[in-house]
Structure formats: structure tokens, C-alpha cells
Amino acid sequence: xxxxxxxxxxxxxAKQQDRVAFxxxxxxxxxxxxxxxLGKLAHKETAEDLLQTVFLKAWSNLNKxxxxxxxxxxxxxxxxxxxxxxxxWRTRKPTVEINEIENLVQFAQKPKLYEEYxxxxxxxxxxxxxxxxxxxxxxxxDLSVEEAAHIMNKSRVSIRVLQHRAIRALRKKLxxxxx
Amino acid sequence: xxxxxxxxxxKIIRQLQAARQNFxxxxxxxxxxxxxxxxxxxxxxxxxxxxxxxxxxxxxxGVATTILAATATFLIAAESAPGDSLFAVNKFREQLxxxxxxAPQKRIExxxxxxxxxxxxxxxxxxxxxxxxxxxxxxxxxxxNESRASFQQAVDAISxxxxxxxxxxxxxxxxxxxxxxxxxxxxxDKRAEVINKWVQRSDDQSERDEIRSSLKLFEQTxxxxxxxxxxxxxxxxxx
Numbered sequence: 001x002x003x004x005x006x007x008x009x010x011x012x013x014a015k016q017q018d019r020v021a022f023x024x025x026x027x028x029x030x031x032x033x034x035x036x037x038l039g040k041l042a043h044k045e046t047a048e049d050l051l052q053t054v055f056l057k058a059w060s061n062l063n064k065x066x067x068x069x070x071x072x073x074x075x076x077x078x079x080x081x082x083x084x085x086x087x088x089w090r091t092r093k094p095t096v097e098i099n100e101i102e103n104l105v106q107f108a109q110k111p112k113l114y115e116e117y118x119x120x121x122x123x124x125x126x127x128x129x130x131x132x133x134x135x136x137x138x139x140x141x142d143l144s145v146e147e148a149a150h151i152m153n154k155s156r157v158s159i160r161v162l163q164h165r166a167i168r169a170l171r172k173k174l175x176x177x178x179x
Numbered sequence: 180x181x182x183x184x185x186x187x188x189x190k191i192i193r194q195l196q197a198a199r200q201n202f203x204x205x206x207x208x209x210x211x212x213x214x215x216x217x218x219x220x221x222x223x224x225x226x227x228x229x230x231x232x233x234x235x236x237x238x239x240x241g242v243a244t245t246i247l248a249a250t251a252t253f254l255i256a257a258e259s260a261p262g263d264s265l266f267a268v269n270k271f272r273e274q275l276x277x278x279x280x281x282a283p284q285k286r287i288e289x290x291x292x293x294x295x296x297x298x299x300x301x302x303x304x305x306x307x308x309x310x311x312x313x314x315x316x317x318x319x320x321x322x323x324n325e326s327r328a329s330f331q332q333a334v335d336a337i338s339x340x341x342x343x344x345x346x347x348x349x350x351x352x353x354x355x356x357x358x359x360x361x362x363x364x365x366x367x368d369k370r371a372e373v374i375n376k377w378v379q380r381s382d383d384q385s386e387r388d389e390i391r392s393s394l395k396l397f398e399q400t401x402x403x404x405x406x407x408x409x410x411x412x413x414x415x416x417x418x
Contacts, residue, residue, distance in 0.1 A: 019214060026210055034204050044204065052209050052216070059217050107202045117198035139195040157262075157321045164317070167188045174191070 007073045015062050022062075026055055029074055033081050036141060040085055040132050042125055044107055050088060054081045071150060078141075078151045082133060089129050123173040131166035138163055185383050260300035261325040262318030270325075283340055284352075290333040291359055294366070297326040301370045305377075316386045323374055323390060327397040330367055334360070334404045341411065357411055360404055367401040 007028065013021035033054060038047040057080050065076055104121070108114035114121070124132055130152070137148040138159075149159045259265040273293050277286065300322050304315070337360050344353035374394045381387040 019217060022217070023210060023214060026213065027206075030206055030209070031201055034206075035200075035202055038202050038204075044202075048204055048209055051204070052213050055213050056216055059213075104202060107204070109201045109203060113198065113200055117194065120194055120198050135195060139192055140199050142196075157317055160317050160320075167191055170191055171184075171187055 004072050008067055011062070011065065011067070011073055014059075015065075022059060025058075025073075029077055030055075032074070032141065033077060036078065036081055036136055037085060038104065038107075039121075039124070039136050039140070040129060041088075042104060044104075046088075050081075050084055054084050057084065070146075072147070075143075075147050075150050078137070078143075078147075079153070082151050085133070086129065119174070123170055126173055127166065127169055130162060131169055134159060134162045135166050135170065260303065261297070261321040262304075266321075266325075287333070287336055287340060287356065287359065290329070290336050291363060293329045294326070294333045294363055297322070297329045298366050298370050301326055301373055305373050316381065316383060316390075319374075319377055320386065320389055320393065323393040323397060326370060327393060327400055330363065330397070330404075331400045333363055334400055334407065338403075338407045341407070353411070357408060360408055364401055364404045364408065367397070367404070371398055371401060 010021045105114045137143045149156045259269045341353045
């Protein structure tokens with residue numbers, strides 16, 4: 001696991017047009033961000049395209065990034081990813097074609113685990129984007145309420161309310177499977 | 180029912196956590212395309228003049244909306260409490276008033292009024308049905324936090340003012356502030372009891388921990404107020 005201090009050093013270099021440093025930043029966070037995007041999109045190529053967009057936006061806006069106490073660089077990247085996702089969500093077709101939702105088991109590093117929890121992924125896919133995002137950030141990415149609040153541009157209390165509602169909605173979708 | 184729901188929620192959270200894993204993707208290919216795209220002049224991290232971004236637009240739109248709606252909204256929001264949809268507007272209004280060049284005594288009065296309104300919000304929530312859901316718990320948490328913050332602001336303002344007055348020999352004026360601080364401290368005592376009752380009754384462990392931790396900070400502020408009063412009583416000459 002790369003320490004935040006090392007990340008900030010890479011960021012400082014990348015701000016000086018050091019592409020190698022930025023490539024290392026990509027290597028560090030690409031998997032995490034890809035998982036985050038794929039979870040909402042359920043389409044490998046679209047997730048890969050958006051991942052590239054996220055990092056390109058990060059590169060273009062690095063001069064605006066200022067390190068803050070108690071805030072990681074990854075939080076800023078996730079913020080870009082979240083807004084990119086929201087923009088994409090707004091432009092997608094209202095009904096997604098069946099063949100656009102892929103069976104992600106073929107890409108899972110642990111296919112058996114994926115199949116075991118396939119019902120959960122299917123239920124999550126039916127929730128509003130904000131619900132999916134808060135559940136992903138809090139319980140899959142394991143981020144704190146404060147980090148999730150910063151990424152989603154909401155207050156801590158709003159995140160707690162959103163989380164509470166998201167879990168309730170998921171519980172309803174799961175029905176008997178929740179017990 | 181709440182206990183059962185809480186258990187189900189925790190079970191769902193555990194399932195979400197257990198289902199975590201990585202997915203394969205063309206990491207190297209994307210990196211290659213990314214580095215190639217980074218060579219484009221428009222993607223340069225320095226010296227790239229952008230068109231207004233979506234974020235900038237949202238901020239500007241938000242400011243314009245706030246200005247346009249400010250007057251009527253301030254009036255409507257004046258009674259709103261922590262957790263209400265217009266509370267942020269009310270809080271902004273309060274801070275706006277405090278930012279005006281008020282006489283020190285007036286400033287303390289305004290601060291004390293704000294504390295009082297927060298404490299009244301604690302009372303109103305306490306009257307609501309304790310069996311209601313997580314939304315009420317979150318409202319309670321926000322009310323406790325806001326009460327503590329405004330109380331702290333008042334204690335700091337009064338303590339600072341009393342020190343100034345003592346140093347300039349205005350002991351009578353400093354003594355007048357003792358009663359303000361004492362009233363606030365007594366009100367805080369009552370609310371601490373109410374908040375403690377919420378902690379005891381809550382059946383959600385994480386919410387209980389949060390309110391307990393906020394209550395601890397609230398009590399620290401109250402103790403700070405008491406220490407200030409004790410300091411003043413010790414040094415005030417008796418006749």
C-alpha cells in the first residue's frame with residue numbers, strides 16, 4: 001500500500017509535467033477507480049473509457065489540486081470519477097439494452113465470489129445512482145463518512161441520511177434474500 | 180421492529196463488504212492511450228485555459244440563486260432547526276448578522292439567542308416519538324452538534340469579553356455577563372440530560388456512539404463555562 005506522503009510527492013512532480021510520476025499515480029489508483037465505475041455501469045468498455053476520461057481530467061486539472069490536511073489525493077480522484085459518472089448517466093439511454101449489461105463474472109478475479117453475491121449486484125444495479133455511489137464508497141471502497149461527503153459534495157449528515165435510505169431501498173429490493 | 184431492522188441493515192452491510200473484489204480490465208492499454216492523450220496541448224496541466232467547467236457553473240448558479248431567493252427565504256427559514264431543509268439558510272442568516280459591526284454587548288446577546296434557539300430545538304425533538312426512524316436520529320445528532328457549536332461560540336465570546344472588561348476595570352459590566360453565562364450553563368445542564376436520555380434509548384449502536392461522542396464535547400463546553408464562572412466568583416471582591 002502506497003503511503004499518502006509518497007502519493008503527494010508524485011502529485012507534486014506530476015504538477016511539474018512529470019508524466020512518469022502521473023503514470024505511477026495511474027498505476028496506484030486505476031484498479032480502485034475502475035471497480036467503482038464498473039459497479040455502476042456494468043459494462044467493461046464504457047467503464048474503461050470513463051476511467052481514461054477520469055485520469056485525463058485529473059491530468060488537466062492538477063494545477064487546481066491543493067493538498068489539504070486529513071484529505072487524501074484519492075478523494076479528489078474519486079470526486080472526479082463521481083462527477084464523470086453523473087455526467088455519463090445523464091446522457092445514457094433511459095432504458096439500457098440487455099446486451100449492454102454484461103455478466104461481469106467473466107471479468108471478476110474471484111468468479112465464485114461474484115456468483116455467490118450476484119443477487120446483491122443485480123439488486124444494486126436497480127437503485128438510483130446516488131444510492132449505489134454511497135453504498136460503494138462506504139462499504140466497498142471502505143471510505144469514511146467524511147471522505148464520502150467530500151466526494152459526493154454533500155454534508156456528513158446528508159451522507160448518513162443517504163446511506164440510511166440506500167440500505168433501506170436495497171433491503172426492499174432484496175426482499176427475502178436480505179434475511 | 181427497529182432492532183430487527185438494525186440487524187438486517189448490518190447484515191446487508193456485511194454482504195456488501197464480503198462481495199468486494201477486483202475486476203480485470205485493460206490496465207496497460209488504457210495507460211498507453213492516456214499517456215498519448217496527455218500529449219495533446221489541451222490536456223496540459225499548466226497553462227491550459229479552460230472553458231467554464233461544470234463545477235464553476237454550478238457554483239455561479241448557486242450564488243445567483245442564493246442572492247435572488249435570499250430575502251424571502253431568510254424570513255421563511257428563521258424558525259428552522261438543525262435537520263430541517265432550510266436550516267442552512269437560517270444558519271447563514273445568523274452568521275451574516277454576527278458579521279455586522281455590532282456593539283460587543285449586542286453581539287453576545289445575539290450569540291446567546293442563537294444558543295437558546297438551538298436548545299429549544301433539542302426540546303422539540305425530544306417531544307417527538309422516539310420510535311421514529313434513523314432520520315430522527317440523524318436530526319438529533321445534527322441538533323446536538325449545532326447546539327454544542329453555538330454554545331461554544333457563546334462561551335468563548337463571553338469569556339473573552341469578560342477578560343477585556345476586567346483588564347479595563349469595568350467590573351460591573353463583567354459581572355453582568357456572569358448571569359448570561361450562568362443561564363446558558365443551566366440550560367445546557369438540562370439539555371445534557373435530554374441528550375443522555377437519547378443515548379440510553381437508541382437501539383442503533385453507531386448512532387449511540389456518535390451522539391455519545393457529541394455529548395461529551397457538549398459537556399466539555401459546559402464545563403468550560405462553569406470554570407469561567409468559578410474563576411470569576413473567586414476573584415470578584417465580596418463586600
